Amino acid sequence: MKTWISKNAEETALIAREIADLLHGGDVLELEGDLGAGKTTFTKGLVAALGGGARVKSPTFTVMNEYEATHVDIKRVVHIDFYRFNDDLEAMALALEDERRADTLIVAEWPSKVSADFLRPTKTLRFEHLRGDERRITLS
Ligand code: ADP
Numbered sequence: 001m002k003t004w005i006s007k008n009a010e011e012t013a014l015i016a017r018e019i020a021d022l023l024h025g026g027d028v029l030e031l032e033g034d035l036g037a038g039k040t041t042f043t044k045g046l047v048a049a050l051g052g053g054a055r056v057k058s059p060t061f062t063v064m065n066e067y068e069a070t071h072v073d074i075k076r077v078v079h080i081d082f083y084r085f086n087d088d089l090e091a092m093a094l095a096l097e098d099e100r101r102a103d104t105l106i107v108a109e110w111p112s113k114v115s116a117d118f119l120r121p122t123k124t125l126r127f128e129h130l131r132g133d134e135r136r137i138t139l140s
């Protein structure tokens with residue numbers, strides 16, 4: 001387990017650079033935390049850190065986005081937001097199994113909307129609101 005304290009959104013992006021070095025192709029990173037905790041802000045920083053930027057496709061509006069990456073073993077980042085999902089059955093339409101690849105990092109917001117059996121996360125990042133803009137970010 002590893003913990004960071006972020007004082008603002010810019011710091012969260014810097015922390016994402018550090019965390020990028022701890023991730024590998026094939027990882028499924030779940031992002032836990034309340035609305036506004038910084039999960040999407042973190043993901044933008046992470047995609048940038050992995051050399052991405054170009055959104056490849058958005059097959060289901062903003063629910064699932066794919067980004068190119070130039071990291072040593074992560075060539076693709078798939079970002080999923082389960083916020084509007086109610087159960088695994090609804091999420092099945094995303095065909096997540098097709099996205100699990102050795103060259104791919106899957107990052108999922110709102111993992112609590114689906115079961116752990118469905119997502120099968122390899123790493124968990126928890127975002128907690130502290131005072132004001134401060135956030136505690138814990139990797140486990
Ligand atoms: P989530 O995806 O968890 O709902 P977002 O990343 O979309 O959260 O939104 C977080 C909001 O909080 C943004 O407006 C961001 O600018 C702001 N913010 C303030 N402090 C921080 C921080 N330390 N880390 C991340 N975001 C922060």
Ligand code: MG
Binds near residue numbers: 039040081109
């Ligand atoms: Mg979000």
